Amino acid sequence: MEYPLRPPRSTPESRGAVPLNPRQERLRGMIIDRDVVVTTRAGRTVVLDVYRPENEAPAPAVIAWSPYGKHNPAPIGVIYPESGVRPDDIGELTTFEAPDPDYWVPFGYSIVIADIPGTWNATGPASFISPEEAEDYYDLIEWAGTQPWSNGKVGLSGVSYLTVSQWRVAELNPPHLAAINPWEGWSDTYREVARHGGIPETSFWPYIWERWGASRGPIEDLELETAEHPWFDDFWQSKASVMERITVPAWVVGSWSDQGLHSRGTLEGFRRLSSSQKWLDIHGRKKWGEYYLPANVERQRQFFDRFLKGEENGWEDRPPVLYEVRERYYVGETFGAESWPLPDTAYTPYFLGADGTMSTEAPRDEDAVEYDGRGSGLRSHRAEFEVRFTERTEIVGHAWAELQVSAPDAEDMDLFVGLFKKTADGEVVGFPYYAQFEDGPVAVGWLRVSHRELDPERSHPFLPVLAHQRALPMEKDGPTSVTIEILPSGTVFEAGESLVFVIQGRDIMDYPPAVYARHHETANRGRHLIHVGGAHASRLVLPVIGA
Structure with missing residues (x-):
């Protein structure tokens, strides 16, 4: 695909890199080949550092393909102090979101850290999450699998x-x-990163394309493309993965806590994989902290020992799915299951009432709850509905809301929804959120009402997926019916505890000036009405386990 290009706004030198200097070093039992240049079939180059065992015995290669710079070990705990990564869990050679060579090489692995084409000292032009980039990556895998130091097996690792x-x-x-x-990685750039529910994302997406863009040559102009492609078209399809084509053994790790970035795409990736050997872990904690946690690094090695070294180590004895059910911040219990979504899920409707409660029975009388669509965060600028559970209830999986809405003062409206947990004493329980924060919601969702049309081919009974093909005007003679996907989550509510459903006209969480999923360009003005009861009943559908 032809992508528009622009000059880079930062150079390797401005970001701490130096010109190419191919050389070999020896350190702590490793041979390190620096600045290895691999030319792809398209004539672009990938620039590598290869860390391999000093005894030069054939070893499997684990590749980390990165736009962040192989030259610059990036202590995540310094860049993101609340990331959950402990200093002792990573070594001085660890680059951003990549495996630590000091751990892997002594166990007989070669670690390949690659600067992607068009970034840093690699020649391009650079394109991101594109079919062309994937072909370059393919060529690097084949190069690594045929080197004299390779045993012919290649694995892939890294976050985001x-x-x-x-x-x-x-x-x-x-x-x-x-x-x-x-x-933890998205699989549909439009739906999961750039346009949540059709609403432009204005914080993380503009920030991250600048971080990717250190180069000596032209790079893909993601800013221009995002502005020129407001709908899901061939351009955005080129940035979406076709999971059904993947057949390689896969251990997928996702979380409830990276909503608005990786949670949805990681779980969809696992569900749609065609691999006959695939496993899923879902935690409720911080992604970087979990990736580098020593116990999890051991599990990574067990997985790669099985499929890159052929060791019979009992990996296949574990359940296909392991998932954490959260009680509160960093407290939860892990369970096993045979598939995702969980097979014993009962999708249970809770109807919204004008008195701010929710019930499994719909109110008989029609009414409406009104709030100010400007969404300043005041209680008058949101609608809240609460259900108090009378027995222990596990909510695990995909939720959604079917709402009847109107905006008398506007032509369109943006809806931001969130689920929260309250203790029996009325205290809001906070959870890890967006890899940095510790007081986040249970789950969130978004919708621009003009984008409400569902895609019948992508949607499933448990997962409404928006088509994003055309703008639909709101109804003139009554409420507009909408369905809002709420991102997957896993939380337990004991008897006496409550789930609160919030609807408002701005982002559910507000953490200035941090970079996370935010949406400043809303269509909102004036009053928003959520219609309830009678012929215009609105409801929240929750995935209740073992109901």
């Missing part, structure tokens, strides 16, 4: 972009690719 790129290249099924470990 380093996972998004795993999805893309695994679609192509390179012959030497033997296993992937996607750890």
Whole structure:
């Protein structure tokens, strides 16, 4: 696909890199080949650092494909102090979101850290999450699988972009690719990052494309493309993964806590994979902290030992799905299951009432709850509905809301929804959110009402998926019916505890000046009405386990 290009706004030198200097070093039992240049079939280059065992015995390669700079070990705990990464969990060679060579090489692995084409000292032009980039990655995998120091098996590792790129290249099924470990990564750039529910994301997305863009040559102009493609078209399809093409063994790790970035795409990635050997772990904690947690690094090695070294180590004895049910911040219990979504899920409707309660029975009389669509955060600027559980209730999986809404003073409206947990004493329980925060909601969702049309091919009974193909005007003679996807979550509510459903006209959480999923360009003005009861009943549908 032809992508528009622009000059980079930062150079390698301005971001702490130096010109190419190919060399070999020896350190702590490792041979380190610096600034190795691999040319792809398209004539672009990838620039690598390869960390391999000093005894030069053939070793499987684990690749981290990154736009963040292999030259610059980036202590996540310094960049993001609340990331949950402990200083002792990573070594001085650890680059941003990539595996630590000091851990892996002594166990007989070669670690390949790659600067993607067009970034840093690699020649391009650079394109991001594109089919062309995936082909370059394919060529690197085949290069790594045929080197004298390789045993012919290649695995992929890393968080975020380093996972998004795993999805893309695994679609192509390179012959030497033997296993992937996607750890928190979106799979649909439009729906999961750039346009939540059709509402433009104005914080993380503009920030991250600048972080990717250190280069000596032209790079893809993601800013222009985002402005020129407001609907899901061929451009955005080129930035979405086709999971059904992936057949390689995969251990997928996702979370309830990275909503608005990776939670949805990671779980959808697992569900749609065609791999006959696939496993899923879902936690409720911070993604970077969990990736580098020593116990989880041991699990990563067990997985790769099985599929890159052929060791019979009992990996396949674990359940296909392990999921955490959260009680509160960093407190929860892990369970096993045979599939995702969980097979014993009862999708249970809770009808909204004008008195701010929710019930499994719909109110008989029609009414409406009104709030100010400007959404300043005041209680008058949101609608709240609460259900108090009379027995222990586990909510695990995909939720959604079916609402009847109107905006008398506007032509369109943006809806921001959230689920919260309250103790029996009325205290709001906070959870990890967006990898940094500790007082987040149970789950969130978004919708621009003009984008409400569902895609019948992508949607499932448990997952409404928006088509994003055209603008639909709001109804003139009555409420407009909308369905809002609420991102997957896993939380337990004891008897006496409550779930609160919030609807408002601005982002559910407000953490200035931090970078996270935010939406400043809303269509809102004037009053918003949520219609309830009678012929215009609104409801929240929750995934109740073992009901």
